[in-house]
Amino acid sequence: MMSKPKIATTSLAGCFGCHMSVLDIDDRILQLVDLIEFHKSPINDIKTFSAPCLVGLIEGGCCNEENVHVLKDFRKNCQILISCGDCAIMGGIPAMRNNVPLKECLEEAYLNGVTVHNPSKKIPADPDLPLLLDRVYPCHEVVKIDYHLPGCPPSADTIWEALVALLTDKPLELPYSLIKYD
Amino acid sequence: MTEKQAEQIRKICQDYGGDKHRMMDIVREVHAQFGCVSRPAMGWIAEATSTHRVEVESVVSFYAFFSEKPQGRNVIRLCNDVIDRMFGADRVAQAFEEAFGIRVGETTPDGLVTLQYTPCIGMCDQPPAAIINDQIVTWLSTDAARHIAEVIKSGKKVFEAWQSVGDGNNAHPLVHAMVHNNIRKRGPVIFDAFTSGAALSKAVAVSPVEIIKVIKASRLRGRGGAGFPTGMKWEFTRGAPGAQKYIICNADEGEPGTFKDRAILTEMPDLLFEGMTVGGYAIGAKEGILYLRGEYTYLLNYLEDVLAKRRQANLLGQGILGVPNFDFDIRIQMGAGAYICGEETALISSCEGTRGDPKNRPPFPAQQGYLGFPTAVNNVETLCAAARIVDKGSTWFAAQGSAGSSGAKLLSISGDCKAPGIYELPFGISVNEMLAMVGGEDAAAVLVGGPSGQIISRAEFQRTICYDDLGTGGAVMVFGAHRDILAIAAEFMAFFEEESCGYCTTCRVGNTILKNRLQRIIDGKGQMGDLAYLEHTAHTIKALSRCGLGQTSPNPILSTLKNFRDEYEKRITAKDDGMQPAFDIAQALSKTEEIVGRKSTHRQA
């Protein structure tokens, strides 16, 4: 029996809304798993790549070094990468910090914010906390991305049409109703 | 702002009749008096000229020489053009920075000095050069910079300390500039001897229509770079309906590498003003405007004096040469540091007292130009040639040059050559012949036409300089093999980004896009796909932009892609591994590491 192609997914600096949208394909997931097998993904909690994947679905942009590490891992292990959602495509809401100096961001978050209680008065430097990048980077600025699906999140139908096109080797041509940036 | 200051501003506005169309002059004078045009000052100017404060702010914010924030009592504008940088402008900048304790772009805390960069000031034949308090300093060395700094700090005027002046009228008491003409090759059209009145007396002996016929027969084409037939332009302007007509001389000479009009203004102003007057006669204008770039402020008093003498000699004013109803006079409109104002409709906008935005066409200036009236805008050299043609005949002129490009052309040649300067040469000369003349036979690249022209390699040095082949308004830059041609292209893109007026999307955003992507390649972070991206983005900018700036600004990239492609390819070393070579994680983390106080433990390539 030929093994099915694999799909991996991740949420980097994302809210998981795009993952929820994937799951909004509802019972079409039964058709999907006939065509493809889920590999590393929050959906099944497989944590590492142990096989090459055909498709990698990326939610969220890169806000810290761990995001970059994971994204590069996805690029190495997936044939096709899809930036799913506005955060992956342009940084999304996390990228609103791109006009605020980095020091100010960290101080607001850990020292001066209205609801912060931090008696140490220090910005945390634990080595387990990934370091923030100087700004939020859209995914295509870090690795080559093959497809972009806009939306916040892209609708389940948009994601479905894209996956079906890719898996049946057809060109991706979204109708007007499935191209939305909000 | 005190009431006394407001009163001074009102007086300046009144001197210009409270006319908002004279905003450039008003802002210049307020700026000269107060060292800036502050927000309160904008309000006073608006009130005194019956316009809106935001319109004043629009003008002040558009031109590089105007500032809302107070500038130093001494303003040093160091030219950072390609040629000046080739000859040490960076070291001179550093010397000034060290001497004053500020970086370029800043003002000393005590308000003594503002230090700025400025693009080409028309001194590429004597680099590095600077404008200091509107006076020109050439052949700057780091020693000279330190000396100038000491003079400024001691409270003395910079040019009391300066003894040397240049040749010709650079030594005239009203000029007193250390500029050298460097006219290496004179020709019969421009720098030949000229007697004031020689052309005018012949012009008034025939009808204006006859003058236009003569100019058409000479096949004279505009010498500013665009090459529009002058006779046709004058004919359209004459024939257009309008209560009055205007002739404007474009002395903005902003294309980097162009300094030939500088020499004409210094040595042949009578020929120029005669050409303007002949043109005024031909089209039926009573008023001419000389739009003089702000960088040539050092020539202003001298040129006003030439005009005054022409009025005394009955060559300007009422009843010129005794001809009744032939009234014509010229005023000088100063620019204020905006390359785009060399574009004829942007120049007109500037004359009308607004930001230098080019206008929608049609209508063309010949139909509706200055203040809505038919206007002919001509280059300095064109008007001189026109005067000479009227004096010596169209046949004499048309016999020189080539079929599509009659007459001669002033070339201002600079860069890696033994004899930079101004050459009057017949059209149709090859680049090889030109290089032999200037002592630039070792050239690896030649730029004809300034950054908006073409950069060619040795493979094309047999091509000729004329409108139908390598066209130019005069700028020619010679680059030796040791020069980094891509770095030069990048400097040109930075120039266009800075000088774009910002009106249309493609030029405003596109030049920044091209500049950034080219820099990425130069930094070794490019990939092969970047070349096709640069090419098709460049074509969109050229095709869709509204005026000549955006229609030619991608040329440094397009011509180097075509003629120096290996320079691009050798810098592209990225592996095809799916990673973006432009992303540098070490760089992206360095600031965080500094703030947080620890280095990344996970960072890999």
Next chain:
Amino acid sequence: MSGKITLIIDGQEIEAEIGQTILDAADAAGVYIPRLCAMKGLSPHGSCRVCTVHVNGRPQAACTQPVAPGMSIENETPELKAHRVSVIDMLFVEGNHYCMFCEKSGNCELQAVAYRLGILAPQHDYMFPCRGVDASHPEVFIDGNRCILCGRCVRASQELDNKNVFQFVGRGIHKRLTFNAPNNLSQTDLAGIDKAVDSCPVGAILRKGTAFSVPIGQRLYDNEPIGSEIESGRRTNDRQV
């Protein structure tokens, strides 16, 4: 010269009148040429360049180019579409366009033209500029992040409201919208009912208190592409979109 003439747009003859711009004539004939800085009732501007067509082979902005007899115009060609996509992409990367929370989303002309062109993501690098917002006015909110420098508000304030509230300052990539005031919008004579407030094609100028009042699915461009309203007025029914 006055009177009716014939133009050819993409091989089809349409009627036009001397004095019209190409854009006017196309609109009247039900031919959609995408545009952003052009607006009915305002003088033509020619800044966005989206309406660029080929006139007898040469690129011209349809909104500023007057019609003339014998004009042969190309509008829907792959080359022009590629140019327009690039220009729309430039507008997206030049500002900070966060469609996901923008009050104008679904009614936004920039977004709608991008949808119609099938743009999924811009081809140019995001610039993430630093732009200001001004919430000082009691009725009107300005978000500079979204401004596409189309100048419709400048013209509308001058031509329709007889005021001069808006103007551009700065040059080149630093050009930005500002107000006829020492400090902020509340110091101008802008009124909430001014036509300038309605003139903004994007979410840069918004009337306070009106956000999200139209449900998703019922917004202007949710179901039909921008330009449908022009095309549905066309006389012949056999043209493919």
